[in-house]
Amino acid sequence: MYEKLTKEFFLRDVLEVAPDLLGKYLVINQKKGGITRYLITEVEAYRGEEDKACHASKGRTKRTEIMYHEGGKIYVYLVYGMYWMLNIVTGEKDNPQAVLIRGVKNFQGPGILSRKFKINGSFYGEDLSDSNRIWIENSYKKSDFYTAPRIGINYAGDEWKNKSWRFVLKDE
DNA sequence: TCAGTGATTAGG
DNA sequence: CTAATCACTGAG
Numbered sequence: 001m002y003e004k005l006t007k008e009f010f011l012r013d014v015l016e017v018a019p020d021l022l023g024k025y026l027v028i029n030q031k032k033g034g035i036t037r038y039l040i041t042e043v044e045a046y047r048g049e050e051d052k053a054c055h056a057s058k059g060r061t062k063r064t065e066i067m068y069h070e071g072g073k074i075y076v077y078l079v080y081g082m083y084w085m086l087n088i089v090t091g092e093k094d095n096p097q098a099v100l101i102r103g104v105k106n107f108q109g110p111g112i113l114s115r116k117f118k119i120n121g122s123f124y125g126e127d128l129s130d131s132n133r134i135w136i137e138n139s140y141k142k143s144d145f146y147t148a149p150r151i152g153i154n155y156a157g158d159e160w161k162n163k164s165w166r167f168v169l170k171d172e
Numbered sequence: 173t174c175a176g177t178g179a180t181t182a183g184g
Numbered sequence: 185c186t187a188a189t190c191a192c193t194g195a196g
Contacts, residue, residue: 044191046191053191054191055191058181058182061180061181062180062181063179063180063181077179077180077191078177078178078179078180078190079178079179079190079191079192080176080177080178080190080192080193081176081177081178081179081190082176082177082178082192082193083177083191083192083193085191085192087191100191102191109192109193110191110192111192111193112192112193121179150191151191151192152190152191152192153191155189155190156191
């Protein structure tokens with residue numbers, strides 16, 4: 001049986017946690033349909049107030065508050081009036097970072113992923129190591145991945161737009 | 173390519 | 185209160 005990841009896993013820097021999440025399992029427990037596991041295939045890192053693509057670059061607000069907590073919590077928000085984005089807060093307290101779950105096996109795209117899993121605002125702040133409806137499980141397979149620029153952040157300016165902070169699992 | 177869609181944010 | 189913005193998707 002796989003092990004649920006504990007808080008320590010998420011307390012590291014987002015650039016360590018993000019690639020480490022590839023090949024692990026996102027586990028969703030829905031009342032109807034029961035427990036399902038999905039292989040994480042694509043993620044992006046958003047790192048600190050200086051990262052112009054990170055929501056925390058605009059400082060601490062009600063929405064970004066959770067990113068200032070210590071790692072292991074869920075950060076969700078609605079974009080374009082339709083799509084919930086699923087993020088995992090990483091790093092130490094007062095160091096705003098998060099990993100966007102951009103794709104799982106058979107479900108590429110963060111919007112449709114959340115629609116399928118019925119992720120919504122009620123997941124905001126949920127603790128991944130202490131939740132009965134969403135968590136991450138370890139896997140022992142070696143994950144080969146490549147990196148690429150993040151998507152949908154043209155507003156961030158060249159320096160941040162061009163960083164290869166998107167991590168994609170190979171051969172999936 | 174481009175519009176739908178509504179929470180969030182800054183500003184008056 | 186107003187108006188702009190937006191870590192997306194699916195249709196054409």
